[in-house]
Amino acid sequence: MIQLRELHKSYLVQGNNIPALMGINLSIKKGEIYGIIGHSGAGKSTLIRCMNLLERPTTGEVMIDGVDLTKLDDRKLQEQRRHIGMIFQHFNLLSSATVGENIAFPLKLAKRPKAEIKKKVDELLKLVGLEDHRDKYPAQLSGGQKQRVGIARALANDPKVLLCDEATSALDPQTTNSILALLLDINRKLGLTIVLITHEMQVIRQICDRVGVIDGGLIVEAGDVVEVFLKPKHPTTQEFVEQVADSHELREAVAYEKASGNRTIARVTFLGEQTYKPILFQTMQETGTVFSILQGTISRMKDTPYGQLVVELEGSAEQNSQTIEKLRQRGLEVEVI
Numbered sequence: 001m002i003q004l005r006e007l008h009k010s011y012l013v014q015g016n017n018i019p020a021l022m023g024i025n026l027s028i029k030k031g032e033i034y035g036i037i038g039h040s041g042a043g044k045s046t047l048i049r050c051m052n053l054l055e056r057p058t059t060g061e062v063m064i065d066g067v068d069l070t071k072l073d074d075r076k077l078q079e080q081r082r083h084i085g086m087i088f089q090h091f092n093l094l095s096s097a098t099v100g101e102n103i104a105f106p107l108k109l110a111k112r113p114k115a116e117i118k119k120k121v122d123e124l125l126k127l128v129g130l131e132d133h134r135d136k137y138p139a140q141l142s143g144g145q146k147q148r149v150g151i152a153r154a155l156a157n158d159p160k161v162l163l164c165d166e167a168t169s170a171l172d173p174q175t176t177n178s179i180l181a182l183l184l185d186i187n188r189k190l191g192l193t194i195v196l197i198t199h200e201m202q203v204i205r206q207i208c209d210r211v212g213v214i215d216g217g218l219i220v221e222a223g224d225v226v227e228v229f230l231k232p233k234h235p236t237t238q239e240f241v242e243q244v245a246d247s248h249e250l251r252e253a254v255a256y257e258k259a260s261g262n263r264t265i266a267r268v269t270f271l272g273e274q275t276y277k278p279i280l281f282q283t284m285q286e287t288g289t290v291f292s293i294l295q296g297t298i299s300r301m302k303d304t305p306y307g308q309l310v311v312e313l314e315g316s317a318e319q320n321s322q323t324i325e326k327l328r329q330r331g332l333e334v335e336v337i
């Protein structure tokens with residue numbers, strides 16, 4: 001649905017070219033939720049704004065559903081932009097218009113008939129759960145409700161793609177969850193392709209299918225969320241994964257245990273169905289190994305359950321390596337740390 005090829009963007013600041021994107025190649029499939037994560041200044045906003053040419057790339061291609069936006073004249077670009085909805089961190093609502101009028105705005109711009117606009121606004125209010133707020137003004141709404149208006153307005157022209165620019169960064173954790181749940185619901189109901197940028201791994205873990213990590217204007221790692229999350233390779237990715245992994249406490253526990261003897265400590269990863277099976281306990285029983293758990297997580301990445309246990313094996317060296325071998329044979333990922 002979206003292909004970015006060799007995308008470069010520099011800003012001219014006081015006569016100097018400041019590079020923000022340095023050759024981005026990215027392919028986003030129809031119907032998926034693709035997350036782009038990066039630190040402040042990495043180029044996230046520039047990248048997402050290049051996807052609808054709010055920001056014109058210096059060089060490179062922006063293909064949306066087979067059309068290269070960089071090659072279009074202004075009129076054709078306006079037309080194509082109707083297929084791309086966008087929501088923003090600070091909502092960007094018209095403060096002097098009601099909720100209903102904000103949602104109707106893009107339909108009026110597209111010169112849709114009145115009856116059609118009313119029907120569409122009704123549908124969208126229902127979709128985002130704001131049926132009772134049609135005549136309120138943005139100032140009378142909570143942050144979460146404002147973002148729901150932003151989402152409804154972005155969907156008014158039935159876009160193929162929804163771009164989300166830090167859409168939950170101004171919201172508290174509970175409201176963030178409800179907006180992410182709404183985005184997931186819309187993605188499933190409408191088959192809409194969603195691209196979101198964020199600096200929070202939690203957002204990626206909750207709703208994205210795939211993720212790209214941006215650092216210094218380049219995608220430094222990309223892949224399925226499950227893969228990238230469980231085996232982060234690039235140091236920046238590792239930092240983001242640590243945000244949600246209690247790594248500090250773990251490092252302390254591992255250091256303490258290692259200091260007190262020649263122990264084997266392993267991180268065992270369970271994925272999908274394996275997560276709820278007693279594979280670890282059974283294997284330890286078979287090899288007669290005693291173990292203790294230093295840290296454990298059982299959670300989900302979107303629809304995929306996973307578990308990660310850090311265990312200390314207290315058997316003989318032979319028992320421990322036999323245990324590790326058997327766990328691997330049974331399909332678990334085991335990393336000795």
Ligand SMILES: Nc1ncnc2c1ncn2[C@@H]1O[C@H](COP(=O)(O)OP(=O)(O)OP(=O)(O)O)[C@@H](O)[C@H]1O
Binds near residue numbers: 011012041047199
């Ligand atoms: N309009 C602009 N003029 C000049 N430089 C800009 C402009 N917008 C962004 N930049 C620069 O481009 C680089 C990337 O900025 P960008 O806003 O895309 O990063 P970001 O990852 O979205 O950061 P943040 O999360 O802080 O918004 C930064 O060095 C920034 O200073």
